[in-house]
Amino acid sequence: MKVFDVIPGQFFRILTGKNRNVYVEILLSLRKAFKNELYIDKESLVNIFAECLGDLMIPIDIEAELEEALSDLSDINIEGPQSITWSSMAHLILRRLRDTNWIEIEYKQRSYDEIVTIPPYSVSMIEFLHSITQENTQSYKSYAFNTYSSLKTVLSDDSEDYLFTALESAYTNCNLLRDSLKVLLNNIRRYHQILNNSAAANDILKNHFEGYQVLVNERIFHPLVTRDSVLRFKVPIMTMIDKIRSNExxxxxxxxxxxxxxxxxxxxxxxxxLSQKLYEIYDTFEGIDRLMQEIQNKNSAYTKASIDKMIYLLNYDQSVKTKLADILMKYSDLDEDKKEVVSSSLKLFKQSYIDEKSPYCRSNRKIRSFEPPEKIKITKTEHPENELSDFLKSVKSLYSQQQVAEYMEKEFGSRKVLNSRDLYIKDDRSFVMMLLAAMRSGEKRIFYDVEFLEGYIENKGYRYPNMRFIRKDEENNDKPLD
Structure with missing residues (x-):
């Protein structure tokens, strides 16, 4: 089915006219009105439109609106532009929304009262317009975790009735993950372009801390590498896809x-x-490393570029001498007419003076020494051959799986559920052990599962995700992560 087999031909007309800014606000007020109502009567919607028009600080081109409107305006009491009120303008706008098929008007059952409904394609477009205006509230959804959870449901023994639904959910979340990563990469590029166009240090700081840091780094990039680490779920998801493929x-x-x-x-x-969808999920996570690396590189490049440009702008010479040098450097690129304008506006001439040393001045001869510099003595120290390997073994032993399990056993005690806010974080080692405990939750012979909750915990200067550790049943302790 083609797009314009569903959407009427005049549908986008209100968004291309002179009053398109007004219609966008009207459509957003329409969305708000229908958010909690199945339908709304025509007069109530007219009042909502009139109130919206009164609150707008956008000038309305009434003559253009009358020209765009259809010729039959018998249901609107308009004698001329001087007699138009917010109410009559609201009636006109509602009529145009109806004629361009953004809304539909029908009658209540057993009544002559008119009610307004919104077609499905109109709902989708209004939601799209609303999503554009809500950039500051968008955040990354846990698509990788949702894909993993859905596939785990498919392989569960007690989910027979939800096999198809769970697989469709995994496929949908996988596509959303891929799209969100590409949007993130393009978003970083957009902020990079904004950085290139910034000419003041204050603009760079504002775009970085109020824009990039909040909308990109904290809401999208940081969850991707911590709470919903894509690489963390990569191998388990690919393993489950192989299991589904092999189970005819x-x-x-x-x-x-x-x-x-x-x-x-x-x-x-x-x-x-089904095989095509399984292949797409597997292929997406198989090649996710390259996309994540590209995002990491772009994020690092943006951060470095921001710092470099800040340093440049803070040290850039804004004196008259520098500005005059800029004018002279660009003078040669001007055409003859512009050169004439510059020459007539500025009187430039060379300055010099003559003193008693001007005709001839003997230069002072300097004798350079060519003696070689004193050599630096380097003392060679002897190290045991196995010193490095012993050091690495000692570091690994501090954070081994056994150490992590013992740490969590001590923290759990007799409890079945342990919240991260209840952990005793006294130093860097205990903080690292807590993070390793969360990361190792899917390994063999780990006696607990981890569940990530919303928000973060601030504890004695340490900041880590809000999560809870749940002790497994004894008979499942030896089972690997599905």
């Missing part, structure tokens, strides 16, 4: 549910489409 009986049950929900036409085409 499981795939047949998934396809059967898809046919039952009218998503697949027949078993043959359903198996082919």
């Amino acid at each position: 009986e499981l795939r047949k049950r998934i396809v059967a549910l898809g046919i039952k929900e009218r998503q697949y036409n027949d078993p043959e085409s359903g198996m082919e489409e």
